[in-house]
Amino acid sequence: MWTRKAAFTFTGGIALILIGMMITNNQMMILGLALITFIVVNSWVSGHGDIEVQRTLSADNLYKGDDLYVELLVTNRSNRRTQLLDVYDNIPHEMKLRSGLNQMRLNLKPGESARIRYVLRCPLRGHYSLGPVSLRVRNTFNLGVEDMYVDHHSDIVIFPQIKEVEEAFLRSRTPKMYTGATTLRTPGQGSEFYSLREYVPGDPFKNINWKAFARTGDLMVNEKCRDAVTDLYILLDSRDVSRIGTVLKNPLEMGTVSAASLAAFFLKRRDSVALSIYGDGLSYLPPDTGDKQYFKILSSLAGVKPEGSMPLQAVTNSLSGRFSRGSPVFIISSCEGDGTVPAAVRDLVGRGHEVTVLSPSSIDFERLVSRIPRMSYEVLKLERQNRLTTLAGSGAQVIDWMPDMDLSQAIMQVRGF
Amino acid sequence: MAGEVDPQSDVSLLGGRPRTLHLKMLRKQWQIITLQVVATIALVWMYLEVVSTYVVNSIDHTMVFETLESLVGEVPIGDWITGEGRQGLARFYVPIILGLLLGGSMALMAFQSPKLQQRIKLGFIILLMVSLVGRLLLTWVPSMIFSLDFRAPSEGELKTLEWPLLMILSLVILFVYLLPVIMGTRGIWGLSRRSIGWAIGFTLLFLGIHAILTFPLIKSQLGDWGANLKTLETQVSDPTIGIFGFDLVTPEQLSLILIAVLIMVFQESGFGVIRYLEYAYRLPESCKRDPEYVKQMDNVLNGHLRHTAGFLTITGLMTMIALGFHSVLLEVVSSSTGSQWAAQVSESIELSLTYGLVISALLFLSLIAVMRFFIPWERVWGLIESLGNKTEAPVEEKKF
Numbered sequence: 001m002w003t004r005k006a007a008f009t010f011t012g013g014i015a016l017i018l019i020g021m022m023i024t025n026n027q028m029m030i031l032g033l034a035l036i037t038f039i040v041v042n043s044w045v046s047g048h049g050d051i052e053v054q055r056t057l058s059a060d061n062l063y064k065g066d067d068l069y070v071e072l073l074v075t076n077r078s079n080r081r082t083q084l085l086d087v088y089d090n091i092p093h094e095m096k097l098r099s100g101l102n103q104m105r106l107n108l109k110p111g112e113s114a115r116i117r118y119v120l121r122c123p124l125r126g127h128y129s130l131g132p133v134s135l136r137v138r139n140t141f142n143l144g145v146e147d148m149y150v151d152h153h154s155d156i157v158i159f160p161q162i163k164e165v166e167e168a169f170l171r172s173r174t175p176k177m178y179t180g181a182t183t184l185r186t187p188g189q190g191s192e193f194y195s196l197r198e199y200v201p202g203d204p205f206k207n208i209n210w211k212a213f214a215r216t217g218d219l220m221v222n223e224k225c226r227d228a229v230t231d232l233y234i235l236l237d238s239r240d241v242s243r244i245g246t247v248l249k250n251p252l253e254m255g256t257v258s259a260a261s262l263a264a265f266f267l268k269r270r271d272s273v274a275l276s277i278y279g280d281g282l283s284y285l286p287p288d289t290g291d292k293q294y295f296k297i298l299s300s301l302a303g304v305k306p307e308g309s310m311p312l313q314a315v316t317n318s319l320s321g322r323f324s325r326g327s328p329v330f331i332i333s334s335c336e337g338d339g340t341v342p343a344a345v346r347d348l349v350g351r352g353h354e355v356t357v358l359s360p361s362s363i364d365f366e367r368l369v370s371r372i373p374r375m376s377y378e379v380l381k382l383e384r385q386n387r388l389t390t391l392a393g394s395g396a397q398v399i400d401w402m403p404d405m406d407l408s409q410a411i412m413q414v415r416g417f
Numbered sequence: 418m419a420g421e422v423d424p425q426s427d428v429s430l431l432g433g434r435p436r437t438l439h440l441k442m443l444r445k446q447w448q449i450i451t452l453q454v455v456a457t458i459a460l461v462w463m464y465l466e467v468v469s470t471y472v473v474n475s476i477d478h479t480m481v482f483e484t485l486e487s488l489v490g491e492v493p494i495g496d497w498i499t500g501e502g503r504q505g506l507a508r509f510y511v512p513i514i515l516g517l518l519l520g521g522s523m524a525l526m527a528f529q530s531p532k533l534q535q536r537i538k539l540g541f542i543i544l545l546m547v548s549l550v551g552r553l554l555l556t557w558v559p560s561m562i563f564s565l566d567f568r569a570p571s572e573g574e575l576k577t578l579e580w581p582l583l584m585i586l587s588l589v590i591l592f593v594y595l596l597p598v599i600m601g602t603r604g605i606w607g608l609s610r611r612s613i614g615w616a617i618g619f620t621l622l623f624l625g626i627h628a629i630l631t632f633p634l635i636k637s638q639l640g641d642w643g644a645n646l647k648t649l650e651t652q653v654s655d656p657t658i659g660i661f662g663f664d665l666v667t668p669e670q671l672s673l674i675l676i677a678v679l680i681m682v683f684q685e686s687g688f689g690v691i692r693y694l695e696y697a698y699r700l701p702e703s704c705k706r707d708p709e710y711v712k713q714m715d716n717v718l719n720g721h722l723r724h725t726a727g728f729l730t731i732t733g734l735m736t737m738i739a740l741g742f743h744s745v746l747l748e749v750v751s752s753s754t755g756s757q758w759a760a761q762v763s764e765s766i767e768l769s770l771t772y773g774l775v776i777s778a779l780l781f782l783s784l785i786a787v788m789r790f791f792i793p794w795e796r797v798w799g800l801i802e803s804l805g806n807k808t809e810a811p812v813e814e815k816k817f
Contacts, residue, residue, distance in 0.1 A: 027624055030740070034677035034678060038729075099703050105714075140720055
């Protein structure tokens with residue numbers, strides 16, 4: 001395709017020839033002819049996009065906020081030069097260039113390669129695809145340009161961030177006993193001896209090993225092996241209402257971070273974790289343990305989008321039959337626009353589950369993006385407090401999670417879990 | 418796969434100082450300097466061609482100075498500067514050197530800090546004002562103070578204005594004549610698209626105005642002054658210059674082709690340098706240090722140099738062949754048929770005038786353009802290149 005410069009040159013050439021003919025001026029005519037010849041000669045050789053592209057990523061999965069190193073190897077496989085070639089690697093608009101550049105102007109000889117290296121920051125979780133690679137072949141004198149692309153994609157999953165959750169705040173009160181040998185070689189509540197360790201303030205006196213104290217002179221306590229695992233159920237609210245706030249800070253984002261962190265914590269303890277995400281529909285990941293389950297949970301959380309308006313009671317009605325008796329249930333929801341939450345919580349508590357409601361404060365998230373009059377804010381806040389108080393009255397432990405509060409800080413509000 | 422990709426590193430190519438795409442370093446790169454030198458040579462050559470074709474002994478600056486001297490007296494600028502007394506193109510040698518120096522200084526100034534630029538401009542204005550009215554004020558004001566008489570300057574005192582006014586007028590005349598050289602040099606070395614545009618625009622404007630003024634109807638109205646204007650022959654004489662045994666163009670036509678090609682060389686080299694330096698400037702810091710970017714910049718610049726030399730030479734040759742194509746055609750017809758038709762056509766007035774010439778030239782160019790679809794030029798080029806170029810071994814990167 002001709003560029004504007006080529007069009008002007010050609011038009012100018014024709015105009016000069018015509019004017020030169022009109023006023024019988026050789027200079028104008030020859031100048032016009034030279035311009036036309038310039039266009040003709042330049043049309044003989046054009047560049048090409050007959051190249052091979054290979055993209056290498058530093059990882060296939062990353063955590064939100066991590067850096068992704070990308071290397072694009074561009075090789076000219078043909079027997080002629082590419083001429084002036086602009087290579088541009090298309091990246092998702094959610095990712096930001098941290099270092100380097102995703103484009104290069106090159107002129108590859110036959111068989112020659114060039115590497116484009118750049119670093120992307122991934123501030124948002126999700127499933128992404130890098131590519132295709134756009135190519136723009138230019139004439140050296142910028143007279144012709146041709147756009148094309150190489151349909152080469154690389155997929156990447158950005159997991160939600162994992163926050164550190166302290167052991168002291170999350171202890172199972174309802175261990176599930178399995179038949180047979182289920183001894184876990186990790187210290188915790190159990191009956192089998194694990195090791196001796198030094199006494200630290202707060203340890204129960206009944207655990208002190210007096211014989212060891214008599215022998216060494218130091219207070220020592222017996223540590224036991226954990227001989228039980230817990231089934232933990234996480235219910236994540238991904239309804240449309242959970243998008244309130246900014247792109248990076250909204251109830252859904254905080255919900256995915258907390259769900260991922262809790263799952264990571266419990267799976268590390270070798271507990272079983274189940275995840276249910278409700279919004280447009282209901283997705284359920286049955287309880288399981290191990291790295292595979294960890295990966296499944298993170299993948300599910302990476303793809304969560306705020307949509308739909310499924311009520312919580314519909315979720316509990318459909319799933320509560322599958323929940324293990326007495327197992328803890330985590331409900332992560334802003335509890336906005338869902339009148340069935342108290343009934344659903346009552347139902348779960350009635351079935352003997354330990355219910356914890358982790359509720360990101362959507363009103364405070366909304367304040368991040370729009371100005372709410374003080375009076376309206378106070379009224380809305382009061383309504384929310386009433387709602388949470390009702391949930392607490394139903395027997396659930398309720399955590400009011402403010403936008404600026406860290407997850408472990410928020411979980412501190414729960415005692416004896 | 419994880420860990421295979423490393424962040425970009427600051428590396429050197431083939432030992433020695435690390436090469437980067439920082440402007441400071443890139444401006445000293447041989448390809449950039451070559452392009453700038455080529456552009457400057459093309460500019461001066463084009464100017465000399467235009468001047469020798471249209472201006473010398475017709476409307477050149479020495480003639481203007483002579484007229485000025487006959488009207489108001491001796492011009493304060495020395496003859497060795499203006500070129501008065503010399504013959505032909507020699508009149509322009511010193512002014513061109515001065516124009517190059519002035520353009521170069523303006524380019525140099527463009528790279529100074531805004532504060533320094535402001536100071537230089539202020540200094541220039543003060544110097545201009547002092548040289549203009551300095552002597553007048555130094556004679557008139559003290560004489561008023563000592564005689565305690567508030568009066569208008571006398572005729573003798575006013576005469577002190579004559580020299581500076583003539584000097585400024587002479588400089589302005591020289592500046593106007595040398596505008597393409599000054600602005601072109603400033604544009605090439607000062608990386609100013611606008612200045613290059615001015616240089617080309619002024620040259621084309623001059624050619625346009627000259628063409629209009631030499632149009633027979635208008636020229637006849639200009640009287641004696643119009644008679645001084647150099648007119649190119651409207652009828653084409655027998656060609657004497659050619660290639661492959663064919664006489665294609667006359668010396669006058671060759672000179673005109675040269676002007677057209679040199680304008681293009683100047684334009685493409687000048688703009689090319691700016692385009693590539695702009696690209697390098699916009700690259701982020703990490704890319705400027707990346708050896709891949711440095712290597713590709715080399716490739717791009719080498720490609721531009723090759724194309725400037727190759728394509729513009731071919732453009733010149735093709736234009737020559739296009740202009741002489743009618744004679745080639747007639748010669749072929751004459752030799753193949755042996756009839757008188759070719760000889761009759763070659764003597765026809767239509768062919769001698771521009772019409773036949775242009776039609777045959779455009780016919781030739783159309784054929785050449787269409788040949789693109791029949792002859793795989795790109796494959797031919799590729800074959801030549803792949804024979805000539807052996808792929809270099811990949812550059813070893815510095816390990817950390």
